[in-house]
Amino acid sequence: MLSGEKASSEEITKAFLNLAEKENENIGAFLTIAPEQAIASARESDKRRSRGAPLSHFDGIPIALKDVFVTKGMRTTCSSKMLENYIPPYDGTVVEKLKNMGFIIFGKLSMDEFAMGTSNEHSAFGPVKNPWDLARTPGGSSGGSAAAIAAGLTPVSLGTDTGGSVRLPAAYCGIVGLKPTYGRISRYGVVAFASSLDQVGPMTRNVSDCAAMLSAIAGYDPKDSTSIPGDLPNYHSLLSGKIDGLRIGIPSEFFSGGIDDEVRSSIENAIKTCEKLGAKTVSISLPHAKYAVPCYYIIATAEASSNLARYDGIRYGFSAKRNLSLDDLMKASRTAGFGPEVSLRIIVGTYVLSSGYYDAYYLKAQKVRTLIKEDFFDAFKKCDLIMSPTSTSCAFKLGERSDDPVQMYLNDIFTSPVNLSGLPGMSIPCGFSREGLPIGLQIIGRPLDEGRMLNVAYAYEQATEWKTRRPPI
Amino acid sequence: MKYEAVIGLEVHAQLKTRTKMFCSCSTSFGDRPNSNICPVCTGQPGTLPVVNKNAIEMAIKTGLAVGCTINTKSIFARKNYFYPDLPKGYQISQHEFPLCTMGYMDITYEKSTKRIGITRIHLEEDTGKLMHDMGNPNESHVDFNRCGVPLIEIVSEPDVRNPKEAGEYLRTLRNVLVYLDVCEGNLQEGNFRCDANVSIRPMGQEKFGTRSEIKNLNSFKAVERAIAYEIERQVKLLDSEGKIVQETRLWNDAAGKTESLRSKEEAHDYRYFPDPDLLPLKVSNEWIEKVRKSIPELALERSARFVSQYSIPRYDADVLTDEKSIADYFEDVVKSGAPPKKASNWVMGEILRQLNEDGSEISACKISPAGLAQLISLIEKGVISGTMAKEVFAEMYRSGESAETIVKTKGLTQMSDSSEIEKIVDDVIAANQAQHAQYKAGKETIFGFFVGQVMKASKGKANPAVVNELLKKKL
Numbered sequence: 036m037l038s039g040e041k042a043s044s045e046e047i048t049k050a051f052l053n054l055a056e057k058e059n060e061n062i063g064a065f066l067t068i069a070p071e072q073a074i075a076s077a078r079e080s081d082k083r084r085s086r087g088a089p090l091s092h093f094d095g096i097p098i099a100l101k102d103v104f105v106t107k108g109m110r111t112t113c114s115s116k117m118l119e120n121y122i123p124p125y126d127g128t129v130v131e132k133l134k135n136m137g138f139i140i141f142g143k144l145s146m147d148e149f150a151m152g153t154s155n156e157h158s159a160f161g162p163v164k165n166p167w168d169l170a171r172t173p174g175g176s177s178g179g180s181a182a183a184i185a186a187g188l189t190p191v192s193l194g195t196d197t198g199g200s201v202r203l204p205a206a207y208c209g210i211v212g213l214k215p216t217y218g219r220i221s222r223y224g225v226v227a228f229a230s231s232l233d234q235v236g237p238m239t240r241n242v243s244d245c246a247a248m249l250s251a252i253a254g255y256d257p258k259d260s261t262s263i264p265g266d267l268p269n270y271h272s273l274l275s276g277k278i279d280g281l282r283i284g285i286p287s288e289f290f291s292g293g294i295d296d297e298v299r300s301s302i303e304n305a306i307k308t309c310e311k312l313g314a315k316t317v318s319i320s321l322p323h324a325k326y327a328v329p330c331y332y333i334i335a336t337a338e339a340s341s342n343l344a345r346y347d348g349i350r351y352g353f354s355a356k357r358n359l360s361l362d363d364l365m366k367a368s369r370t371a372g373f374g375p376e377v378s379l380r381i382i383v384g385t386y387v388l389s390s391g392y393y394d395a396y397y398l399k400a401q402k403v404r405t406l407i408k409e410d411f412f413d414a415f416k417k418c419d420l421i422m423s424p425t426s427t428s429c430a431f432k433l434g435e436r437s438d439d440p441v442q443m444y445l446n447d448i449f450t451s452p453v454n455l456s457g458l459p460g461m462s463i464p465c466g467f468s469r470e471g472l473p474i475g476l477q478i479i480g481r482p483l484d485e486g487r488m489l490n491v492a493y494a495y496e497q498a499t500e501w502k503t504r505r506p507p508i
Numbered sequence: 509m510k511y512e513a514v515i516g517l518e519v520h521a522q523l524k525t526r527t528k529m530f531c532s533c534s535t536s537f538g539d540r541p542n543s544n545i546c547p548v549c550t551g552q553p554g555t556l557p558v559v560n561k562n563a564i565e566m567a568i569k570t571g572l573a574v575g576c577t578i579n580t581k582s583i584f585a586r587k588n589y590f591y592p593d594l595p596k597g598y599q600i601s602q603h604e605f606p607l608c609t610m611g612y613m614d615i616t617y618e619k620s621t622k623r624i625g626i627t628r629i630h631l632e633e634d635t636g637k638l639m640h641d642m643g644n645p646n647e648s649h650v651d652f653n654r655c656g657v658p659l660i661e662i663v664s665e666p667d668v669r670n671p672k673e674a675g676e677y678l679r680t681l682r683n684v685l686v687y688l689d690v691c692e693g694n695l696q697e698g699n700f701r702c703d704a705n706v707s708i709r710p711m712g713q714e715k716f717g718t719r720s721e722i723k724n725l726n727s728f729k730a731v732e733r734a735i736a737y738e739i740e741r742q743v744k745l746l747d748s749e750g751k752i753v754q755e756t757r758l759w760n761d762a763a764g765k766t767e768s769l770r771s772k773e774e775a776h777d778y779r780y781f782p783d784p785d786l787l788p789l790k791v792s793n794e795w796i797e798k799v800r801k802s803i804p805e806l807a808l809e810r811s812a813r814f815v816s817q818y819s820i821p822r823y824d825a826d827v828l829t830d831e832k833s834i835a836d837y838f839e840d841v842v843k844s845g846a847p848p849k850k851a852s853n854w855v856m857g858e859i860l861r862q863l864n865e866d867g868s869e870i871s872a873c874k875i876s877p878a879g880l881a882q883l884i885s886l887i888e889k890g891v892i893s894g895t896m897a898k899e900v901f902a903e904m905y906r907s908g909e910s911a912e913t914i915v916k917t918k919g920l921t922q923m924s925d926s927s928e929i930e931k932i933v934d935d936v937i938a939a940n941q942a943q944h945a946q947y948k949a950g951k952e953t954i955f956g957f958f959v960g961q962v963m964k965a966s967k968g969k970a971n972p973a974v975v976n977e978l979l980k981k982k983l
Contacts, residue, residue, distance in 0.1 A: 344597020
């Protein structure tokens with residue numbers, strides 16, 4: 036991508052580093068900026084390209100990542116006091132792939148602590164602001180990534196999506212965010228929140244970049260037993276822009292009540308645009324999707340309570356004062372190291388797995404999960420993909436929903452069923468509110484059908500002007 | 509009241525895989541602390557487990573050897589609890605759906621055979637090891653070398669009725685694991701560990717009594733003693749107070765008693781749930797059949813073969829096959845040319861006696877099977893006498909020198925040349941006229957006296973057979 040350009044990787048990387056330093060005061064997206072490592076890597080990249088031996092066509096491109104990706108020798112905090120000073124001893128698979136292709140990792144981006152949240156307000160290091168309106172949330176949990184891309188502070192980024200954490204901030208910040216099929220991208224080296232739901236996803240300015248990034252990081256990984264074996268399509272080559280005869284499923288449940296009018300009309304217009312491009316719409320039903328949020332919050336918290344048990348103040352991470360008994364040391368470290376939302380979810384997760392409650396909560400949630408999944412598979416007999424709003428509203432004001440966790444959890448209402456079903460989903464910009472806030476269209480595909488999903492997103496993007504708008508900052 | 513004890517045994521056996529259960533670290537024992545660790549087995553954020561196929565194969569092998577059903581689908585579950593030797597805050601184990609179920613093992617006890625049911629065998633990972641007393645009394649350390657080493661847990665049905673049966677069950681089980689080459693079976697190194705569940709009930713009653721779980725059993729002897737103690741304790745308690753509390757107890761070997769560790773109320777709620785990082789474990793029938801074919805000859809079969817192939821007594825065969833390494837040694841001695849019964853006598857006699865005396869293992873023995881076969885052959889050929897052989901053996905055992913070398917350097921060669929012996933015989937008879945007269949008068953018991961005198965005069969080198977022959981002729 037840099038091959039035809041006159042600028043060197045070093046110049047471009049320095050430009051992004053400067054911008055990040057300068058703009059971060061306003062946005063708060065960066066937790067770590069690593070100029071020395073980045074410039075050294077950029078120089079290596081420039082040498083390779085001047086020798087005519089780039090590692091890939093991405094060689095020399097700077098990238099900042101959500102701080103959930105483990106980076107060897109570079110602080111990885113998960114926006115938590117628990118890992119404030121944690122320097123990982125290894126690179127995760129995705130990070131290794133990025134490095135092997137010559138990407139320059141120049142910083143780490145804010146998020147909700149341990150990816151638990153939908154507003155990025157649950158960060159131990161302060162909230163991130165939405166570049167479209169600094170009084171508003173960028174969405175979460177990958178809020179730092181979405182805000183940084185929207186503000187032009189990184190060309191591309193990666194997030195993780197457990198219940199909507201890539202798609203929701205993408206919608207709120209007017210960018211493209213994709214959560215692939217569960218198992219499409221390796222989770223090795225991604226700090227776990229809820230293992231059966233977590234997926235890595237590219238976050239980009241446009242669909243073409245999104246397809247390229249997906250091809251770059253996806254694929255089977257023997258280090259992740261849940262990753263899917265098999266060949267990977269070249270997603271970029273599937274962007275024909277032709278969607279003649281495509282059947283788009285419209286789930287009635289995702290359009291009834293609770294949605295802002297502006298959001299509803301934007302989505303309806305987007306669907307009409309697709310029809311003009313040759314697609315047909317089909318009415319479908321997802322009757323169990325309404326149980327997705329409670330189901331999600333049982334399964335995700337259960338898994339999280341176990342995944343976060345390793346942070347006990349013994350081997351690494353935050354440790355309370357040492358002159359305590361073993362039990363007290365672990366309790367004190369966890370109490371002080373985790374923020375309130377993480378503590379709340381650990382308590383809920385511990386409760387739903389406890390003997391005597393397991394059947395009523397965890398087991399029942401697993402059954403509901405199966406029903407939600409079956410709804411989608413039934414629907415896909417009638418349609419090729421599904422469209423819905425990504426969220427019920429545009430970005431809300433910082434602090435607006437902080438006092439009401441249930442209201443906050445409802446931000447996941449359209450996205451979490453997709454995670455529970457293991458399906459691919461993405462959010463693309465499809466309009467703006469009167470206040471100038473971006474609105475996101477969610478596209479949901481069949482398992483491993485990211486190519487078709489990306490192509491319809493591409494066709495829509497080419498037919499509209501939304502991608503040319505920039506935030507006011 | 510008369511009571512009956514009901515005992516169930518849980519064995520944790522470390523599998524002899526080269527690498528750990530969920531990562532590629534070495535399982536080597538006794539290395540420098542924390543030298544065999546990686547991000548996965550120390551529970552670094554973001555790491556994921558990958559199942560060791562070899563461990564599964566060994567578990568299947570064990571299951572098949574004890575008649576279990578091998579479940580083609582089993583599930584890894586997380587057992588959640590906090591402890592510094594458990595870096596993830598949970599142990600990956602199997603809970604509701606284990607790999608092997610419903611097996612059995614026959615044990616021979618007081619000459620009768622009894623079948624002990626095996627409820628299940630499941631796979632899990634070992635924990636690290638806490639190290640105290642490293643110089644600073646306020647500090648403890650953790651060694652994660654053991655953390656993630658594959659274990660199988662073998663759970664018996666509550667079919668055991670007394671301490672001796674428990675001991676026999678464990679010895680037989682250990683023997684099977686060692687024969688299968690899936691476990692070292694070394695209790696001291698902790699790669700074969702046992703917990704016992706003990707309860708009592710009035711004779712004839714079907715319902716089980718309240719059980720206690722006994723931990724910290726570090727030898728077969730300790731198991732038998734602890735169970736015996738626990739039964740007695742429960743009997744006294746039931747007779748005096750009429751009830752027993754469910755609890756976990758620790759065996760204190762020095763004090764010879766069990767001590768309460770925690771009650772049922774204090775027991776952990778492990779919050780088991782299927783591990784979302786691992787897919788259900790699927791094993792194909794083809795794989796199971798392939799493993800079945802790889803099961804080696806076990807002790808019972810081997811003993812029977814020794815009787816038929818080598819014509820040694822059943823007793824010898826049983827003793828020799830009790831320990832796989834001893835049976836292997838014996839067969840190697842025979843393969844090196846020693847007559848089987850002679851080989852058996854030497855292995856069961858001198859070798860086992862010496863090893864027992866030193867508390868040593870056959871693997872550490874300086875006498876190779878071929879070396880022992882050579883010693884036996886020297887006796888067979890009449891080069892040395894049985895008495896000399898004992899002396900040579902002791903030297904071989906000490907120094908590792910070959911029998912031939914020792915015989916040569918010590919000048920121990922037996923005197924078989926009859927003209928040489930004849931001279932000594934003549935001298936002895938001439939010097940002991942009185943005794944000669946008694947012999948002639950019919951006192952045949954004095955014959956031994958003459959043999960002794962000849963042997964003494966020859967410094968033990970005279971071939972006893974030749975001496976006998978000559979004496980009979982000359983007296």
